Amino acid sequence: xxxxxxxxxxxxxxxxxxxxxxxxxxxxxxxxxxxxxxxxxxxxxxxxxxxxxxxxxxxxxxxxxxxxxxxxxxxxxxxxxxxxxxxxxxxxxxxxxxxxxxxxxxxxxxxxxxxxxxxxxxxxxxxxxxxxxxxxxxxxxxxxxxxxxxxxxxxxxxxxxxxxxxxxxxxxxxxxxxxxxxxxxxxxxxxxxxxxxxxxxxxxxxxxxxxxxxxxxxxxxxxxxxxxxxxxxxxxxxxxxxxxxxxxxxxxxxxxxxxxxxxxxxxxxxxxxxxxxxxxxxxxxxxxxxxxxxxxxxxxxxxxxxxxxxxxxxxxxxxxxxxxxxxxxxxxxxxxxxxxxxxxxxxxxxxxxxxxxxxxxxxxxxxxxxxxxxxxxxxxxxxxxxxxxxxxxxxxxxxxxxxxxxxxxxxxxxxxxxxxxxxxxxxxxxxxxxxxxxxxxxxxxxxxxxxxxxxxxxxxxxxxxxxxxxxxxxxxxxxxxxxxxxxxxxxxxxxxxxxxxxxxxxxxxxxxxxxxxxxxxxxxxxxxxxxxxxxxxxxxxxxxxxxxxxxxxxxxxxxxxxxxxxxxxxxxxxxxxxxxxxxxxxxxxxxxxxxxxxxxxxxxxxxxxxxxxxxxxxxxxxxxxxxxxxxxxxxxxxxxxxxxxxxxxxxxxxxxxxxxxxxxxxxxxxxxxxxxxxxxxxxxxxxxxxxxxxxxx
Numbered sequence: 001x002x003x004x005x006x007x008x009x010x011x012x013x014x015x016x017x018x019x020x021x022x023x024x025x026x027x028x029x030x031x032x033x034x035x036x037x038x039x040x041x042x043x044x045x046x047x048x049x050x051x052x053x054x055x056x057x058x059x060x061x062x063x064x065x066x067x068x069x070x071x072x073x074x075x076x077x078x079x080x081x082x083x084x085x086x087x088x089x090x091x092x093x094x095x096x097x098x099x100x101x102x103x104x105x106x107x108x109x110x111x112x113x114x115x116x117x118x119x120x121x122x123x124x125x126x127x128x129x130x131x132x133x134x135x136x137x138x139x140x141x142x143x144x145x146x147x148x149x150x151x152x153x154x155x156x157x158x159x160x161x162x163x164x165x166x167x168x169x170x171x172x173x174x175x176x177x178x179x180x181x182x183x184x185x186x187x188x189x190x191x192x193x194x195x196x197x198x199x200x201x202x203x204x205x206x207x208x209x210x211x212x213x214x215x216x217x218x219x220x221x222x223x224x225x226x227x228x229x230x231x232x233x234x235x236x237x238x239x240x241x242x243x244x245x246x247x248x249x250x251x252x253x254x255x256x257x258x259x260x261x262x263x264x265x266x267x268x269x270x271x272x273x274x275x276x277x278x279x280x281x282x283x284x285x286x287x288x289x290x291x292x293x294x295x296x297x298x299x300x301x302x303x304x305x306x307x308x309x310x311x312x313x314x315x316x317x318x319x320x321x322x323x324x325x326x327x328x329x330x331x332x333x334x335x336x337x338x339x340x341x342x343x344x345x346x347x348x349x350x351x352x353x354x355x356x357x358x359x360x361x362x363x364x365x366x367x368x369x370x371x372x373x374x375x376x377x378x379x380x381x382x383x384x385x386x387x388x389x390x391x392x393x394x395x396x397x398x399x400x401x402x403x404x405x406x407x408x409x410x411x412x413x414x415x416x417x418x419x420x421x422x423x424x425x426x427x428x429x430x431x432x433x434x435x436x437x438x439x440x441x442x443x444x445x446x447x448x449x450x451x452x453x454x455x456x457x458x459x460x461x462x463x464x465x466x467x468x469x470x471x472x473x474x475x476x477x478x479x480x481x482x483x484x485x486x487x488x489x490x491x492x493x494x495x496x497x498x499x500x501x502x503x504x505x506x507x508x509x510x511x512x513x514x515x516x517x518x519x520x521x522x523x524x525x526x527x528x529x530x531x532x533x534x535x536x537x538x539x540x541x542x543x544x545x546x547x548x549x550x551x552x553x554x555x556x557x558x559x560x561x562x563x564x565x566x567x568x569x570x571x572x573x574x575x576x577x578x579x580x581x582x583x584x585x586x587x588x589x590x591x592x593x594x595x596x597x598x599x600x601x602x603x604x605x606x607x608x609x610x611x612x613x614x615x616x617x618x619x620x621x622x623x624x625x626x627x628x629x630x631x632x633x634x635x636x637x638x639x640x641x642x643x644x645x646x647x648x649x650x651x652x653x654x655x656x657x658x659x660x661x662x663x664x665x666x667x668x669x670x671x672x673x674x675x676x677x678x679x680x681x682x683x684x685x686x687x688x689x690x691x692x693x694x695x696x697x
Contacts, residue, residue: 014086014089014090015134016231016327017085017089017443018082018083018085018086018089018134018137019082019085019130019134019230019231019326019327020231020321020324020326020327021081021082021085021088021089022078022081022082022083022084022085022086022231023078023081023082023231023317023321023326024321024322024324025081025084025085026074026077026078026081026317027317027318027321027322029070029071029077030070030071030074030077030315030317031310031315031317031318032066032070032071033066033067033069033070033071033072033074034071034310034313034315034365035310035313035315035365036063036064036066036067036070036071037063037067037071037363037365038313038363038365039063040060040063040064040067041363041365042365042366043362043363043366043370043374071123072122072123073119073121073122074121074122074123074126074233074236075120075121075122075123075125075126075128075129075130076121076129078126078129078130078133078233079099079102079103079106079121079129079130079133080099080102080103082102082130082133082134082137083098083099083101083102083103083133083136083137084098084099086098086133086134086137086141087099087137088437089437090137090141090437094140094144094164094168097140097164097168098137098140101136101137101140101168101171101172101175101176102132102133102136102137104172104176105132105133105135105136105175105176105179106120106129106132106133106136106179107120108176108177108179108180108183109132109179109180109182109183109196110128110183110196110197111180111183111184111187111196118197120196120197123233123236123237123239124197124200124236124237124239124240125197125199125200126199126232126233126236126237127198127199127200127227127232127237128196128197128198128199128200130231130232131198131199132179136175136179139171139175139178140168140171140172140175143170143171143174143175144167144168144171146171147167147168147170147171148167183196186198199237200237200239200240200241203223203237203238203240203241204240204241204244206223207219207220207241207244207245210245211245212245212246212248212249212265212267213267214267214347216245216267217245217246217267217272217343218340218343220238220241220242220245220246220272221272221276221339221340221343222336222340223238224237224238224281225281225282225335225336225339226336228281228282228320228325228326228335229325229326229327229332229335229336230326230327231326231327234281235277235281242269242272243269245267246267246268246269246271246272247268247269248265248268249265249266249267249268249269249270249271249358250265250268250269250270250358250359250360250361252264252265253265253268253357253358253359254359254360257359263356263357263358263359264357265357265358266347266350266351266357266358268358268361269361270358270360270361270362270375271346271358271375273314273362273363273364273371274358274362274371274372274375274381274385275342275343275346275372275381275384275385275388276339276342276343276346276388277314277316277339277364278314278342278368278385278388278389278392279311279312279314279316279319279368279389280311280314280315280316280317280319280320281316281320281335281339282316282320282325282334282335282336282338282339283338283339283342283388283389283392284307284311284314284316284319284320285311285312285314285368285389285392286338286388286389286390286391286392286393286395286396287311287319287320287323287325287334287335287338287392287393287396287400288304288307288308288311288319289304289308289389289393290393290396290397290400291303291304291307291319291323291400292304292305292308293393293397294397294400294401295400295404296401296404297404297407297408297488298487300323300400300404303318303319303322303323304319306318306322307319307322312367312368313365313366313367314364314365314366314367314368315365323403328403330399330402330403330406331399331403333399334395334396334399337395338391338392338395338396341391341392341395342388342391342392345384345387345388345391346384346388349384354380354384355376355378355380355381355383355384356376356377356378356380356381357376358375358376359375359376359377360374360375360376360377362374362375368382368385368389369382369385369386370382371385372384372385408488410444411444411447411488411489412488412489412490414441414444414445415441415444415448415486415489415492415496417440417441418432418434418441418444418445418448418496419492419493419495419496422493422495422496422499423493423495426495431499431502432499433503434448434449434496434499434500434503435449435500435503435504445500448486448492448500449500449503449504451486452484452497452500452501452504452506452510453504453506455484455486456506456509456510456513459513460484460485461482461483461484461510461513461514461517462482462483462484462485462686463480463481463482463483463514463517463518463521463687464480464481464483464684464685464686465478465479465480465481465521465684465685465686465687465690466478466479466481466677466682466683466684466685467677467681467682467690467693468534468536468655468675468676468677468681469675469676469677469681469682470674470675470676471674473681475529475533475694476533476534476655476675477533477534477535477536477566477568478525478533478534478535478536478690479536479537479538479570479677479684480514480517480518480521480535480536480537480538481494481538481684482494482497482498482510482514482538483684484497498540502540507540507542507543508543508546508549511539511540511543512552512556514537515537515553515556516556516559516560518535518537518567519535519556519557519559519560519562519567520560521535521687522535522560522562522563522565522567523560523561523562523563523565524687524691525565525687525690525691525694526562526563526564526565527563528691528694528695529564529565529694531564532564532565532566533564533565533566534565534566534567534568534596535562535565535566535567535568536568536569536570536598537567537568537569537570538569538570538571538572538600539569539570539571540571541571541572544571544583544586544587545583549586550586550587550589550590553569553590553595554589554590554593557593557594557595566594566596567594567595567596568595568596568597568598568618568619569590569595569596569597569598570597570598570599570600570621571597571598571599571600571617572599572600572601584616587616591618596618596619597616597617597618597619598617598618598619598620598621598655599616599617599619599620599621600621601621601623601624602620602621602622602623602643615650617652618652618653619652619653619654619655620643620647620652620653620654620655621654621655621656621657621677622640622643622654622655622656622657622673624657624658626639626640627640627656627657627658627659627664627668627678628658628660628664630664630667630668631663631664631667637667637671640656640668640671640673641671641672644671644672644673645672648672653675654673654675655675655676655677656668656673656675656676656677656678657677657678658677658678659676659677659678659679659680659681660678660679660680661680662680664678664680665680
């Protein structure tokens with residue numbers, strides 16, 4: 001995933017991720033606001049009369065409130081979601097302080113909740129709000145790190161949250177004061193309170209010498225989409241520019257028509273909303289249709305199905321943030337090119353007289369086809385929309401395919417890195433925290449965690465079985481081994497799957513799923529063996545401590561009659577298992593029901609000996625390192641010999657894992673071990689393959 005390019009590093013930097021995550025969190029509020037606006041302004045006379053008369057306009061008033069507190073307060077929504085995302089990515093401890101700091105800093109900079117009667121949380125303030133939010137969060141993070149060095153700020157014995165608040169006092173004072181002073185200075189020096197909304201102020205200056213002509217509208221479309229690509233709501237940020245350059249176009253045309261003259265103004269806000277921003281920014285409708293027709297990945301096809309209804313009403317956030325387009329350099333070219341091409345095709349069609357000029361204002365939420373007809377008063381307007389959408393879809397298709405390839409490559413690379421990190425962590429005897437904010441592949445781990453939950457719910461995990469062989473190559477039993485074939489990545493290392501299940505708190509759910517599948521397969525195994533065999537299933541020691549674990553296992557055993565197959569629950573010796581009277585009672589209940597227990601990775605440590613003295617286990621499996629070192633390490637041979645002597649007096653079975661050749665098998669046999677498991681006797685295989693081998697033998 002580390003590609004060494006600055007653009008890739010920025011895409012996964014805390015700044016870019018904060019914006020992307022913040023925009024994603026804002027999707028529900030943006031969508032709710034957009035549909036509230038749509039429902040309140042849907043252009044049907046009968047419907048509008050109903051809204052006006054129903055409960056004296058109460059429904060319309062409610063829809064207005066919903067719009068104003070969501071999409072109408074977009075700067076406020078993004079301030080909260082981006083600062084919260086930044087806080088979560090940078091520090092779990094102070095995460096709740098970041099939205100408070102961002103809000104206070106923004107209000108201080110603006111000098112209050114209104115500027116010259118203008119609501120500072122409106123959509124046109126988005127650029128300013130996002131800049132202040134990110135800057136205040138960065139400063140607060142640095143301030144917290146600096147103040148944490150001063151131990152005098154810590155009060156021993158006080159509540160943790162109290163100490164965190166005390167630690168935040170100095171950074172809060174400095175940052176809020178600095179933003180208040182900066183805002184006041186800007187207004188005083190410029191002599192214009194509008195300078196506080198420096199985003200809108202800057203863009204108005206850029207367009208000050210440009211009129212509402214073709215160069216002006218092309219620059220407007222280009223700039224607004226570059227802002228979108230950078231995670232800034234370009235359409236709303238340039239709202240003041242749009243009003244100055246294009247707001248009057250329809251009014252002029254209407255006045256000319258009323259005077260009996262032909263309309264002359266091609267460009268207007270309705271022109272943009274109706275023929276350029278089809279489906280929203282970047283002509284999201286074309287993007288969604290491209291995903292519908294050519295996406296190979298299931299998650300992209302699902303995204304298309306989810307985004308299509310909103311794209312029909314020109315709500316683009318689900319598609320743009322879901323793919324994502326934000327900071328995705330692969331999608332930059334079509335995202336900018338498609339609306340520019342549509343501007344040119346629409347201009348050409350109207351210049352040639354193929355489509356009438358826009359003579360009626362149409363709300364941006366009016367769906368495609370209806371909006372084209374209403375704006376021009378001609379079906380030619382609807383046809384032009386269809387042509388534009390089709391052209392846009394053709395442009396998007398190759399880039400969608402390349403983006404999917406890139407998504408798969410990055411996802412696979414991240415998962416392989418997780419497997420490498422897991423293997424290294426196991427050697428050191430630690431457990432990696434894939435879902436921790438500090439883990440480099442955390443966002444991919446979260447995706448994989450969600451995929452795992454869905455895979456469990458949809459029965460998409462598999463069990464492979466590795467045979468255990470006793471003297472005379474007789475089948476002693478099998479070990480059920482978890483396998484997950486991810487639709488994008490392929491097979492994922494089981495330790496990664498188990499670790500994600502533990503972090504995601506679905507370990508119990510996954511274990512019961514595996515137990516049921518193993519017991520179901522045991523019924524098939526029972527029909528193909530002539531003598532008793534064992535079915536080993538791995539569990540976590542923590543699950544033995546769960547109050548309902550033994551009850552659930554007993555219920556599963558009642559559900560599946562396993563016949564000659566005996567269930568063995570394997571618990572790794574390296575895990576901590578604190579015995580108690582209650583735990584012993586649960587284990588004994590299971591043992592009375594015929595369940596046996598095996599200690600995996602058994603060595604000669606103190607913990608191993610204690611467990612054997614407590615008579616908790618019917619079987620031990622030799623630590624793989626002992627088996628692999630037998631031929632070259634006399635100490636390993638002595639340890640195995642000692643374990644075999646104990647097994648005779650304490651009456652437990654010994655299974656040797658990782659047996660890979662005849663020499664190891666003969667050495668183990670000379671030391672008294674008679675049950676083996678490893679590649680020499682068979683690799684883990686699916687149940688059908690295992691049964692074929694048993695029948696052939």
